[in-house]
Each structure stands twice: as C-alpha cells, then as structure tokens.
Amino acid sequence: MSSVPRFAIIHAPAGRREPRLRMAPLSEDLFHNCGVAALYWLDAPPAASVVGRRRPRKRNGPAADANVRGGNVTPLMPMILLDLQNRGQLAAGLSSYHPGRDQRLDTFKDVGTVAEAFRMSHPAKHQAVLEEYAGRAVVGHTRYATCGLDDARYAQPFERHHGRLWKWFAFGFNGQIANYTEYRDRLKARRHYHFTLKTDTEILMHALAYHLRGDAVPDLSRVMAALSRSLDGAYNLVFLDAMGRMFAARDPLGFRPLSWAVEGRLLGIASESVALSNAGFRDIRDIPAGEMAVVEDGRLRFERFAGKKTHAHCFFEWVYFSNVGSTIADTSVYIARARSGERLAEAEDQTLDKSCIVVPVPDTAKAAADAYAFALGLPCLEGLLRNRYIGRTFIQPSTTRGRSAKGKYTPLPAILAGKRVFLIEDSIVRSTTLRALAGMIRTRGRAKEVHVRVACPPIVAPCFYGIDMSTLGELFAPKLVRRGYDGVPTPATLKRMAGELDLDSLKYLAVPDLGRCLNIDNRHLCLGCVTGKYPTPWGNKLIAKARRGRNAGRTYE
C-alpha cells in the first residue's frame, strides 16, 4: 500500500481540512470551469460501423495505444490532463476502474495544477499514484471554479460509494448548470435533500444517483435523458461506475467542446482535441450535442440522449479559452483567431504610415495580431512581454487586478518608443488589464499613440454557462453601449469607450463577423455575452434578473 493520500490537501494544518482562500484570477485572465477526459481499454477495436471511417491525420510519434502496458490506461491520464491545464488550474484528479481491486472504483484528487496534484516533480510519489490507481478505465478532471470554494472537497472527479456496483460511480463535469439554484431548491423542498457544498457538481451527483436508483441496472442513455430533462445549461460529463461502465456525454446544445478518438483498443475522450492528438490519437472527432459515447461490457457505442437541436457552441472557446492547437467543430482555433485578425484589418480606417507597429497582448492574441499585421503590411513585434513565471500562486482580489497586470507585463521602449502602436487584444471583459497595459505602453514604452483592436465583440452581458464573468456590474462594455445596440458598436460608442480607456482609438470585431471567422453560422453559436440573448430559457431569465439588480452578486448564487 502506498502512502499516497486519497484526498490530500496541500499546506493544510495537520488534522484539519481547511478551505483554501479563494484565488481570484490573475489580472483579467478568464478561466474556464474545467477540462474532462476519459480513457478505456476496450475488449477489442470497435467495428467500423461504430466508429465510421475517415482518413486519419498523419501521426507524429507513437500511437496512443502503444503507450498502454497490460491494458492499464492510468499513466496516460496525467499527460492528457496536462494538455487541458488551460481549462483549470485549481485541482486535478482521476477515478479508475479495476475489477481485480477491492476498491473497484477509486479516486485520487488534489488541489493544485496537474503537475502538483499528481506529484510530477517527485517521480517516486508520482509512480505510486499511478500504481495505486491503475485501471483499464479512467476518468479525469482539471478544475477551475466559477462557483464553489477552492478546497479539496470541490476537486473532481466526485465519487459516490454504494454497495451495489451500478450505483457506485464517479464523474467529472465541465460546464455550469444555469438553473442550479432552482434545481437545488426544488430538490431540497420536495425531496428533502441536504447539500454540503456550494457547487452544481454536488447537485449533479445526487441527481445521477437518483436516476440510477432501483433494483435493476438502468440503461445509461436513459439516465442521461432523464437528467437532461431537469437541466438547463452547459454540461459535459465523464462517468464511470464500479461495473466498469463508462460514458462521456455532451449537453443538448454542445456549448463546450468534447472530442473522442479510438486507436486500436484504446478509446480516448477529452475536452480538447489537442490533448488527444498529443497522446497519439488520430482521426479525432467531436461528440455531437445531445449524444454520448458509452462503454458497456468492454464495447463502445454511441447514443443520442436528447432530441436533435441546433448547436450553441460557445464562441469564446475559439476566441480565448481553448488551446490554440485544438480544433472544434472542424474549425482550428488558430485559424479562427487568424481570420478575426484579417477581419479587423479589413475594417481598419486609420491612415497607416511607417511609424505604425502591431503588438499582440501575449499570448492568446498572437494569431490575430500576426494575421492583422500581415494583411496591412505592418511589422508585428513583441513590444509587450509576459512574465510566464508569475503563476497561479497569486491570491488576488479583483481590486488589485490592474496592479498585477503591471507586474505581469513588461513594455519594451526599444520597440515602442515614438511608434503608433496597434495593440491587438483577444477580448475586453472588465478592462482592468487593458487599461493598465495601454498606460504602460504610453508611459514606460513611450509610444506616440495607442490604438486597440479587439478580436471579439464587446462583452455586454454575463455568462451563465461556465465562463467566469457572471456579474453585469463587473463588465466594461454594458455601461457604454446604448439601448438598441445590435452587435456593431457605433463610432460614437467606440469613441466613448476609447476615451474611457485613454486610447487614441478602439475597434472591436462585430457580432455578425463571428460566424464568418469561425466558419460556423451565427445561429449555431451561443452569443449570450455579446448580445444579451441566450440560447436557453434560464439564460434569459438570469439576464433579466441581473438587469434588475445590476451590481448584485453572481446571478446564479
């Protein structure tokens, strides 16, 4: 038996599980609430009728299944989670299934980055984790919180133990339930539930348990169908039970990405395609909205659990959150960002001269900045450096976000002095970072002019589906756009905004351009935060509530 604790809490006082301080995002960084992944060593490679046929992309390096020894998939999971680290850095964990173990289903999780949680800088401890949690099936999770505290009780996967194998399960969740409060209150009032955590994940755990009740082993697609009828919002789930049944489900509108691939007998599922391709999978595809990949008796199948509706892809996945190496709905994140830069270049109306330079805000605006500069024949230079070593160890109240931006970025006068700088930013949410950066470029960088071009429309409303911008009062744009705003800011609005931020000029990507950049019709995108019109009933209810109490707390709390 190894000495690896199952629910270790880093730095907790001996004998106590102390909740950690909530760690607000560093400067204006937005964080996504989580990445999920699953691996299964199937009984045999699935038939072509199950997986279909598509010409696989070329593989660089060994195939994913070549990395699996003796059917044990656990060692691959931390590597996959590392590639999902951009989606959450507060906690990481996995649950594995091993039929030869007393604990047929067992969970390891901890607070911290993937490397911290899985003790990757201590090879012996890391190896002990991998050995203790070895299994033929595993679900994994990286966490960022849009609700709930940052202590180990909130780390996922959540495991619910039960003496009957199909009722003993673990799951990981990516998304946010928009009707969380209503659902929680209903369960409390009508079914006498008591909840110990402030998170929608606990509600999901009890709801899953409820739908797994009874003396017969329930069909998993029926469980998901019943669950989805109670939920409004974004929810990608990876689920594993003590019978070795697994599923990965994408909500009926497919807000968040979820990819799958099979290599030989190895099934891989991950929030982002880059995690699978780096693990050696080829022919990576999306799980369609409302569908689930199910493994039962060692065999893979796909099931639809919710009626076919239109997708509501979160456009922010391409603009900011997803890894630039990922592909979602057949559109490369890199290409989408580059196209937004080209569109900004098409709309440029400043007179350009030899003193103009393009500077990306590192790192997510780089692709857009390169494309913008190329289209206009301007040099794209790193006039702003980001200190990559100021990590998540900052515990930062929102009031100090502007100050931290100053510590995180360095303007280079050698590049900026005397120039008309076109600063390319991926998005403006609260504006604290941009305000600080523009000031630094002008004062420390000694730039002559600062023009900002934003590769995203103005954020005029909160997100209720898992992106950490959930109050109206914290946003920059709503105070400055006028009634009747149609997704294209007027010159007067842009002038007001530029004045507010002390910029020489400001331009945004327009809402109608989004679909063109993403190569997806706007009707298949969630545009809630840039239009105030949401793709689900609860999104629209919550924005109405938020408008009634503009500066109130998070609307779903």
Ligand code: SF4
């Ligand atoms: S409201 Fe905005 S951030 Fe939230 S899911 Fe929709 S597009 Fe994404």
